[in-house]
Amino acid sequence: MLSDIEIAQKNKMTSITEVAAKIGLSENDLDLYGSYKAKISMKKLRELQAKASDPSKRGKLILVTAITPTPAGEGKSTVSIGLADGLQKIGKKSVVALREPSLGPCFGVKGGACGGGYAQIVPMEDINLHFTGDLHAISIANNLIAALIDNHLQQGNPLHIDPRTITWKRCVDLNDRALRNIVIGLGGKIQGVPREDHFTIAVASEIMAIVCLSKSISELKERLDRIVIAQNDSKENVCFGDLHCTGAVAALLKDAIRPNLVQTLEKTPAFVHGGPFANIAHGCNSVNATLSALATGDYVVTEAGFAADLGAEKFMDIKCRSAGIAPDAVVIVATIRALKMHGGVPKNELSDENLFALEKGFENLATHIENIKKFGVPAVVAVNKFITDTDKEIAKLKQLCEAYGAEAVLSEGWEFGGEGTKNLAQAVVETCEKENHFHFMYEDHMSFKEKVETLAKEIYRAGSVEFQGSSLKKLKEFEEKGYGSLPICIAKTQSSISHDPKAIGAPRDFVFPVRDVQLYAGAGFVVILAGDIMTMPGLPKVPAAENIDVDDDGVISGLF
Numbered sequence: 001m002l003s004d005i006e007i008a009q010k011n012k013m014t015s016i017t018e019v020a021a022k023i024g025l026s027e028n029d030l031d032l033y034g035s036y037k038a039k040i041s042m043k044k045l046r047e048l049q050a051k052a053s054d055p056s057k058r059g060k061l062i063l064v065t066a067i068t069p070t071p072a073g074e075g076k077s078t079v080s081i082g083l084a085d086g087l088q089k090i091g092k093k094s095v096v097a098l099r100e101p102s103l104g105p106c107f108g109v110k111g112g113a114c115g116g117g118y119a120q121i122v123p124m125e126d127i128n129l130h131f132t133g134d135l136h137a138i139s140i141a142n143n144l145i146a147a148l149i150d151n152h153l154q155q156g157n158p159l160h161i162d163p164r165t166i167t168w169k170r171c172v173d174l175n176d177r178a179l180r181n182i183v184i185g186l187g188g189k190i191q192g193v194p195r196e197d198h199f200t201i202a203v204a205s206e207i208m209a210i211v212c213l214s215k216s217i218s219e220l221k222e223r224l225d226r227i228v229i230a231q232n233d234s235k236e237n238v239c240f241g242d243l244h245c246t247g248a249v250a251a252l253l254k255d256a257i258r259p260n261l262v263q264t265l266e267k268t269p270a271f272v273h274g275g276p277f278a279n280i281a282h283g284c285n286s287v288n289a290t291l292s293a294l295a296t297g298d299y300v301v302t303e304a305g306f307a308a309d310l311g312a313e314k315f316m317d318i319k320c321r322s323a324g325i326a327p328d329a330v331v332i333v334a335t336i337r338a339l340k341m342h343g344g345v346p347k348n349e350l351s352d353e354n355l356f357a358l359e360k361g362f363e364n365l366a367t368h369i370e371n372i373k374k375f376g377v378p379a380v381v382a383v384n385k386f387i388t389d390t391d392k393e394i395a396k397l398k399q400l401c402e403a404y405g406a407e408a409v410l411s412e413g414w415e416f417g418g419e420g421t422k423n424l425a426q427a428v429v430e431t432c433e434k435e436n437h438f439h440f441m442y443e444d445h446m447s448f449k450e451k452v453e454t455l456a457k458e459i460y461r462a463g464s465v466e467f468q469g470s471s472l473k474k475l476k477e478f479e480e481k482g483y484g485s486l487p488i489c490i491a492k493t494q495s496s497i498s499h500d501p502k503a504i505g506a507p508r509d510f511v512f513p514v515r516d517v518q519l520y521a522g523a524g525f526v527v528i529l530a531g532d533i534m535t536m537p538g539l540p541k542v543p544a545a546e547n548i549d550v551d552d553d554g555v556i557s558g559l560f
Contacts, residue, residue, distance in 0.1 A: 004116045005559050008124035011265045019263045023095060023296035030261070033132050036123050039258045040292055042217075048295035049215055049288070053324075058294035059095070060432045061325060064303040064382075065312035065372070066333040067365050068504070069494055070341040072350055075116065075384040075414065076303055079333045079421075082119035082413020083382070083428065084301045085266040086421030092429065094268060095297030096121070099285045099305070100135060100260070100275040101128045102203045104175040104537055107545040111560040113275075117414030119421075121262055121270045125556045134211075135173050135202055135275060137256040141249045142171045142207045146197075148245050149229055150185070153193040161238055163195045165231040167518065168240075169535075173202035177538035200535040204280045209523035211256055212274035212286040213322050220257055221250050227522035237481060239521070259289040266418050269296070278305025279494040280535045282314045282525065287323040294325070299429070306494040308332060308368040309459050316375050317440050318487050318525055326438040329431040330372045330379040331424075333411075334365050336389045336397060342505045351388040355396050362400045363506035367497060369406050371459055376437035380427050381408040385415075407431075444485040448475040448517075451488045452528055456512040460497050463509035471514045471528075478519050478526060489520070492530040499531030 002010070016038045017027045029044035040048070052058045064080040080096060087094035098121065101113035112128035114121045121127060130136065146168055153163060172179065179199035185192035202208060206227060214220040225241030232238050240246065259273040271293050274286035283305035284290075293300040304311030304319075312330065320326050336358060337350045343361030345354055365381070372379045381401050383394065394410065401408035409427045412420030442454045449465075449472065456462040467475075478484065495501035498510050518527040529535075539545075548558035 003560065004120065005124060005557065007118060008114070008120050008122050008265070009555070011122055013122055014263060014267050016261060016263070019267060019269050020261060022267075023093070023269050025261075025296065036262065037126065037132060038261045039132060039255060040261060042258060045258060045288060045292065046216075048292045051295040052291040059297045059300045060328040061290070061294060062299060062301045062329050062331060062428055062432065063312060063315055063327040064301060064331045064333060065308040065368070066306070067338060067368055068307045068309070068342065068497055070338045070504070071347055072335065072337040072341045074333050074335055074338055076333045077113050078115040078117065078119045078414050079331065079382050079384055079411050080301050080303045081115040081121055081264050081270070082411060082417060082421040083331065083424055084268045084270070085119065085264055085413065085418030086425035087299050087301070087428070088266065088268050089418040089422050090425050090429070092425070093298040095271065095293040095300050096264065096268060097271040097285050097289045097293040097300060097302040099303075100131055100272055102135065102201065102275050102277070103129070103173045104201050104203070106559065107539070107548070108175045108537065108543055109540045111544060118265060118417035119413035120265050121272060122265060123262070125559055127262060127272060128559055131272075132255075132260050134256040134260070134273070137252050138205060138207050138211060139171055139173055139202045141252040142202070142205045144249055144252065145227070145229070145240060146170045148243055150192050152243060159238055159242055160232045160234075161230045162233055163193060166195070166229060168227070168229045169198045169200050171200045171202045171205045175201065175537040175539045177536060180534065180536045201277070201537060203275045203277045204535040206520045206523050207253075208274065208276050209282055209520060209525075211253060212276060212282070212284065213319070213523060214257060215287060215291070217250055217254060217257065220253060221246050223522040223524070224249055228519050257288065259286060259292050278311035278314060280491040280533060282318045282489050283311040284315050284319045287319065290323065290325065299432075307497070308371045309497050310492070310494060312372065313441065313455065313459055314489060317442070318489060321440060321487055322524060327377050328436060329428055329434075330377050331382050331428060332365070332368055332372065332379055333382045333384055334397070335384045335386060336393045337386055339365060339397070344504075353390045353393060355392060358393055358396055359400065361505060362397070364497070364504070365401075366404055367461065367506045369404055374441065374458060376439050378431050378434035378436060379406060380424075380431045381406050382411040382424055383408050385410050385412050447484065448479060448488060448526060452490070452514060455488070455490060460512060461506070461508045462498070462512035465512045465514060468513055468515045471517045474517050475526070478517075483519060483521060483526065487525045488528050489525045490528045490530055491533045491535065493533055
């Protein structure tokens with residue numbers, strides 16, 4: 001059996017100009033990065049944004065989300081890509097819009113984010129590694145801000161910044177736990193002002209969120225100006241705009257704001273742009289990529305990171321609120337293997353038929369079905385088929401979903417590509433025509449405390465919320481300073497609907513702990529840190545980096 005990377009390398013790609021022509025884009029609309037990658041020109045991007053702003057001229061938007069992740073795997077990207085190919089197979093003009101992979105998971109434990117089997121985007125190696133340099137630009141822009149802040153302190157500190165209040169962190173697109181907490185400025189007066197500092201992974205940077213939510217360079221600059229970097233001696237907020245260096249940072253991001261165009265194995269156009277994680281950031285590809293897809297495709301498949309309690313909620317409450325869009329249908333990806341694991345089966349026994357564990361684990365899927373219904377959007381369950389799934393287990397899962405008011409359809413894109421997702425594609429088309437009463441989970445005017453409690457109780461099923469330390473005091477200060485209407489972005493474990501990564505299935509009535517909060521005024525939301533979540537991951541005992549290699553011809557192996 002071929003590995004994912006071997007399948008991708010054996011595929012014969014079509015030139016990106018031919019792929020672009022399928023959706024009405026000419027070579028003049030592109031900046032080419034070789035033969036198989038391109039960025040949309042700024043002029044064309046503005047035209048696509050204008051078209052997508054008219055609901056009558058844009059395609060149907062399909063959000064792909066999933067059950068709570070397990071080590072057994074769910075395959076959300078694989079289903080998203082396979083679904084886009086399946087829509088093409090049934091005669092629909094489809095486009096897929098996905099996030100860019102982060103190098104952290106590529107060299108860590110999760111791997112890349114290009115799908116799998118015969119449902120992949122290509123060139124797989126390029127996309128998983130440096131791609132068009134967007135993540136590098138975001139990292140450098142983030143760290144330029146950090147350097148400018150420290151230089152301001154060194155050069156006399158005319159803004160009277162209190163170094164103890166600096167909230168801006170440096171970043172790197174790798175899992176490096178040793179950088180979570182550091183001390184800088186050591187070595188004497190000319191080396192800078194000594195202070196405690198921190199690193200996040202690049203995909204958790206506020207710059208990543210700003211790039212993903214900005215439609216234009218002018219909006220990008222406005223958001224950069226609004227970033228709160230610290231407080232002064234009078235306890236007033238100091239914003240990055242006060243340093244008068246916004247133009248320099250924006251110059252680093254002038255290309256990173258433009259969507260990238262690639263293709264699936266079956267030549268379906270794919271916009272791949274932006275990469276915030278859903279457990280520590282807002283988890284969606286860029287607004288510009290989604291708008292470009294909506295302006296060029298009749299059916300647009302996009303995904304939000306991790307499960308519906310994280311990615312889908314943030315897609316609805318943050319991205320849709322910011323971009324003025326709404327999904328026409330939601331696909332909830334589930335696997336029988338993962339549901340059995342939620343039912344208590346260890347990973348080494350998942351190949352054995354176990355209807356009892358499947359039914360017990362279904363509680364997790366049921367919770368996510370309930371959550372999507374709370375947003376008023378019609379949904380369908382995609383059962384991402386594994387070779388070990390038995391006929392009885394498949395029939396049982398369909399029965400359970402039907403009893404819960406949700407249609408379940410097999411998705412076999414991993415094995416058969418678009419041919420294996422035609423039934424799912426047809427079901428999604430029909431779901432897009434169902435009654436839709438999309439709404440947000442909370443209103444802008446609610447207090448931050450009320451917004452947190454709403455998500456904790458309605459989406460996570462907590463019994464109560466515990467605001468630890470100074471978190472509630474800080475939220476009230478944010479409100480007093482005029483930020484009260486912002487949405488919230490909860491950072492918590494992806495491994496459970498709750499804050500506890502060990503609480504599998506469908507935990508209920510627990511205490512949801514908020515340990516800290518952060519204001520992302522530029523991105524336009526407040527980050528709520530729950531439980532032990534870290535914004536800088538670490539590498540596992542056996543990192544994926546041990547299996548990655550490259551030969552003298554530049555051919556890479558070991559990526560997945």
